[in-house]
Amino acid sequence: MAPDVIRVLVADDEALVRAGLRLILEATDDIDVVAEAENGSQAITAVLRYRPQVVLMDVRMPGMDGLSALKEINRSPGSSKVIMLTTFDLDDYVHAALRRGAAGFLLKDTAPRDLITAVRTVAEGNAMLAPTVTRRLIDAFADRRSPDVHAARERLAVLTGKERQVAGAVARGLANNEIARELAMSETTVKAHVSRSLAKLGLANRVQIALLVRDSGPY
Incomplete structure (x- = not known):
């Protein structure tokens, strides 16, 4: 093996x-x-x-x-x-x-x-x-949190426009193939955007991205 x-x-x-x-x-x-x-x-x-x-x-x-x-x-x-x-x-x-x-x-x-x-x-x-x-999971946490909108938006400001679009789609619970269809990009590109966003934001997974986007207000 x-x-x-x-x-x-x-x-x-x-x-x-x-x-x-x-x-x-x-x-x-x-x-x-x-x-x-x-x-x-x-x-x-x-x-x-x-x-x-x-x-x-x-x-x-x-x-x-x-x-x-x-x-x-x-x-x-x-x-x-x-x-x-x-x-x-x-x-x-x-x-x-x-x-x-x-x-x-x-x-x-x-x-x-x-x-x-x-x-x-x-x-x-x-x-x-x-x-x-x-x-x-996002909905459950959203009901319990009092988000700091300004702080969340400041953190998300490090993302590019495309990365923010992908992050917004992640926050709506879309899978990579669904995001790819919606934003007219390949799944490989979607994965790359997610990976870069995680690194830039210092987050561990998609759920944390989604919660941060939710904290930032309407997306």
């Missing part, structure tokens, strides 16, 4: 789901599923044994669930990055997963291409959230 191949652990209590995820991921040249687990306890053991870079883990599993396993996995420094998977787009799961250090949160109906992108993105050290999850 080449040294740059991404090592992945798949944790889900349904064998068919695990098989499907393995089939999707191993259709690429740069991802290898090194182990599977049926519950949170098995996932923790597998992480210690196989040291995967990324864990795809179901939220709801018998015995120890995914959220409990996530908390244990993230107690170790330099631990695997965990992407939570669920069929349920529920705020409680999203908030709990993010509080416990999840690097991503995807719905199980995520398109195969987006799943692969998520694994690669998280392996590179970035966060990845499903667009629908992003929208709900």
Whole structure:
């Protein structure tokens, strides 16, 4: 196995789901599923044994669930990055997963291409959230915050016009392909704008961009 191949652990209590995820991921040249687990306890053991870079883990599993396993996995420094998977787009799961250090949160109906992108993105050290999850999370935080509009606008002033357009689209929860269509640019260009914006603003992920844009007022 080449040294740059991404090592992945798949944790889900349904064998068919695990098989499907393995089939999707191993259709690429740069991802290898090194182990599977049926519950949170098995996932923790597998992480210690196989040291995967990324864990795809179901939220709801018998015995120890995914959220409990996530908390244990993230107690170790330099631990695997965990992407939570669920069929349920529920705020409680999203908030709990993010509080416990999840690097991503995807719905199980995520398109195969987006799943692969998520694994690669998280392996590179970035966060990845499903667009629908992003929208709900932004709305939830917006209800609780009293934004400093002036400060937010000052921070966003470092972005170019195109970067601000992309940031505004991110704040509306659009995925990269949707942004590309709306702004008539390639997905590669959209990704580049997002990456540069994160670096300029000193932010970690798309959700933080979205919240900053929301704080700045109408977009």
